[in-house]
Amino acid sequence: MADLATTGSRSSLLQAQNVRVHFPIRKGFLKRVVGHVRAVDGISLAIRPGETLSLVGESGCGKTTLGQALVRVIEPTDGRILYHRGAGDPVDLAHLGEAALRPYRSEIRMIFQDPFASLNPRRRVIDIIGEGLRNFGVTDEAEVEARVAALLGKVGLRPEYMSRYPYAFSGGERQRIGIARALAPRPKLVVADECVSALDVSVRAQTLNLLQDLQEEFDLTYLFISHDLSVVEYISDRVAVMYAGRIVELAETEPLFARPRHPYTAALLAAVPRPDPRMARAPRRLRLGGEVADPANRPTGCAFHPRCPFATDLCRVEDPAPRVVSGHQVACHHAETLDHKGVMADAARQERGFSPGRDVAGGR
Structure with missing residues (x-):
């Protein structure tokens, strides 16, 4: 059957x-x-x-x-x-x-359940999202910054937030960062x-x-x-x-x-x-x-x-x-x-x- x-x-x-x-x-x-x-x-x-x-x-x-x-x-x-x-x-x-x-x-990427535990508190947003880009072939830091800024815009966050640390964000904003991180390598x-x-x-x-x-x-x-x-x-x-x-x-x-x-x-x-x-x-x-x-x-x-x-x-x-x-x-x-x-x-x-x-x- x-x-x-x-x-x-x-x-x-x-x-x-x-x-x-x-x-x-x-x-x-x-x-x-x-x-x-x-x-x-x-x-x-x-x-x-x-x-x-x-x-x-x-x-x-x-x-x-x-x-x-x-x-x-x-x-x-x-x-x-x-x-x-x-x-x-x-x-x-x-x-x-x-x-x-x-x-x-x-x-194949994953968005994790807990937006507070899934982000490294010692790393800035640009490093959290940009890690996926650097790991998969993007070596130009200017391009990494530009793509992270674009991703933040896509998920409804301001590009200038990339220099902040996770503690500065609410739960909903952290989850959006997690979504941007998952989408980074397309x-x-x-x-x-x-x-x-x-x-x-x-x-x-x-x-x-x-x-x-x-x-x-x-x-x-x-x-x-x-x-x-x-x-x-x-x-x-x-x-x-x-x-x-x-x-x-x-x-x-x-x-x-x-x-x-x-x-x-x-x-x-x-x-x-x-x-x-x-x-x-x-x-x-x-x-x-x-x-x-x-x-x-x-x-x-x-x-x-x-x-x-x-x-x-x-x-x-x-x-x-x-x-x-x-x-x-x-x-x-x-x-x-x-x-x-x-x-x-x-x-x-x-x-x-x-x-x-x-x-x-x-x-x-």
């Missing part, structure tokens, strides 16, 4: 095939390995050129670990990461040494890891609009990692839902929000607050109990079954394989029979002509 995560691999920019990231658990005086934390446990997905693919799930589901593995910030334990650089055969980034990987570092793919979660609501909306503007201007592809589904609804073309190190559902944004096929996705959507007072309060159709699955001691069968109100004996003993159901890739034994109601923007707001991703900031 077709697999939405990997079909069309020739048209994908980056393709993960059965990627695993396991961290050893060591105990005793000799630090023997007694088990593994399976943070990412066999994920396959394809990211198409020019799209925004969002990765969502509860804290601890492995989404940040997957993003860092795809850009080789951390080493994957197993699997392939195929990067399609052009018309030729793809390159498996997972098995490249550091020297062979270096040319690809400029094409990448093709940007992994944005919770890049708006630490920001105030108004600054968050401005940053989202900035990301979309830059995507159009520079023809960027985003892997957008977030736990905030209200943000994901506006910025995404497709959404992948993670639970306990695996993708349980993947679909286009509108169908996934309108009619999720996996109980976990339905529960996440039911928890999304809808702040518009003109909208009727949607009933919480599905509430989750219990604890998030332990990646070091994964339940037998479907990892979600201890928390799922629809679990059967089959779910407790057999791990569901991903399959396509009504255009969704879903890993659930009962996806065809369960009817979950999603949440979408109200019809009145759509009739007023608001554009997803533009009305969140107000006035845009």
Whole structure:
């Protein structure tokens, strides 16, 4: 059966095939390995050129670990990461040494979650952003300064800020510096890891609009990692839902929000607050109990079954394989029979002509 995560691999920019990231658990005086934390446990997905693919799930589901593995910030334990650089055969980034990987570092970049921890407090903005230029062949300092000034302008900061240190900036301004740093070598793919979660609501909306503007201007592809589904609804073309190190559902944004096929996705959507007072309060159709699955001691069968109100004996003993159901890739034994109601923007707001991703900031 077709697999939405990997079909069309020739048209994908980056393709993960059965990627695993396991961290050893060591105990005793000799630090023997007694088990593994399976943070990412066999994920396959394809990211198409020019799209925004969002990765969502509860804290601890492995989404940040997957993003860092795809850009080789951390080493994957197993699997392939195929990067399609052009018309030729793809390159498996997972098995490249550091020297062979270096040319690809400029094409796949990352925006880190914490704008306070991700910037070196001892370096000026021109050095933070310019490092990526110097590392990838720009040796003329005048050109470095000119390009850093241009990047600061692109992200809404003044060029004269390049001589300042990170302590002089607010959280939103620091995140913009982080975005400029990621864009400096003119990448093709940007992994944005919770890049708006630490920001105030108004600054968050401005940053989202900035990301979309830059995507159009520079023809960027985003892997957008977030736990905030209200943000994901506006910025995404497709959404992948993670639970306990695996993708349980993947679909286009509108169908996934309108009619999720996996109980976990339905529960996440039911928890999304809808702040518009003109909208009727949607009933919480599905509430989750219990604890998030332990990646070091994964339940037998479907990892979600201890928390799922629809679990059967089959779910407790057999791990569901991903399959396509009504255009969704879903890993659930009962996806065809369960009817979950999603949440979408109200019809009145759509009739007023608001554009997803533009009305969140107000006035845009």
